Amino acid sequence: MTLDLRGLNPAPVTPFTEDGAVDYDAIQRLGSWLGSIDGVKSLVVLGHAGEGTFLTEEEQLDVIRAFVASTDGRIPVIAGITKEGNKTAALEAKAAVDAGATAGLVYPSHGWLRFGYQQGAPQSRYREIYEESGLPLILFQYPDNTKATYDLDTQLEIAGQEGVFATKNGVRNMRRWYTEIPALRAAYPELQILSCHDEYLLPTMFDVDGLLVGYGNVAPEPLIELIAAGKARDYEAAHAIHERLLPVTQNVYHRGSHMEGTVALKWGLVQRGILEHATVRTPLLPLPDGADAEIAAAFALADLGKVTASA
Numbered sequence: 489m490t491l492d493l494r495g496l497n498p499a500p501v502t503p504f505t506e507d508g509a510v511d512y513d514a515i516q517r518l519g520s521w522l523g524s525i526d527g528v529k530s531l532v533v534l535g536h537a538g539e540g541t542f543l544t545e546e547e548q549l550d551v552i553r554a555f556v557a558s559t560d561g562r563i564p565v566i567a568g569i570t571k572e573g574n575k576t577a578a579l580e581a582k583a584a585v586d587a588g589a590t591a592g593l594v595y596p597s598h599g600w601l602r603f604g605y606q607q608g609a610p611q612s613r614y615r616e617i618y619e620e621s622g623l624p625l626i627l628f629q630y631p632d633n634t635k636a637t638y639d640l641d642t643q644l645e646i647a648g649q650e651g652v653f654a655t656k657n658g659v660r661n662m663r664r665w666y667t668e669i670p671a672l673r674a675a676y677p678e679l680q681i682l683s684c685h686d687e688y689l690l691p692t693m694f695d696v697d698g699l700l701v702g703y704g705n706v707a708p709e710p711l712i713e714l715i716a717a718g719k720a721r722d723y724e725a726a727h728a729i730h731e732r733l734l735p736v737t738q739n740v741y742h743r744g745s746h747m748e749g750t751v752a753l754k755w756g757l758v759q760r761g762i763l764e765h766a767t768v769r770t771p772l773l774p775l776p777d778g779a780d781a782e783i784a785a786a787f788a789l790a791d792l793g794k795v796t797a798s799a
Contacts, residue, residue: 494697495529498704504767519558527712534568537702542769549587556588564590578620596636604635618651632661654680687741690730693718706756735786759787761794
């Protein structure tokens, strides 16, 4: 049966202990809280926000298992599939299935970021992963300013392949967005379209079925309201939520690098009482002195307080 991701799909961080080990107790707190919120459709682990490529293979599988356990299997856990080659990515997906993942978010082969891709290569990546693992797959559209962004024909061909049921779109080029999203809708009406434009969600909110965002770690409640406003075509309500969250957006995602957003998300989870500290793994580095106070002030302005109840 096709997974229903028409709502909020947070991409959880991977918490660490202060000595750098994966913190499974914190995963339990984070996953059980997110999984208890009405409107959260899945947890998408081992992505950029989850520092997935910074984990050992054993840790990756243990993180999948831990997030599955955190909700007692009530909601799907989707795994980032990131290995470079098709063969290794397919085996990664097969192992993710065994660990409890119910779908996969397929990252482009990372060499494509620098050198681009051969026509037909992305299609082969999705096909081989699905044939080996049977894992339902999400098409991941990278930003327009990378060489791993897929042209429309490539997206259409992948979306039409067996096993592909949704797309996470982060093209970050509105000219392409307004051209390509309607084309995907027309060709595949059942394809679930999810925005991942954390830093400016409002312009994409009226064209999608849901969100697949790291932002869902720290502000699931207003983001679920934002999705509802977008589906209702209620711009006034959506804009009000955008303005409420703007201090948080600026302090988490308007930094020098989008990767810094992962560190800022962890500080946000400290503010919400889920994490005790914001430890990350290198090559991520701590934020500059004072950033934690700025993030705390932003969360106060947005009225995002401590989580009062988590399973």
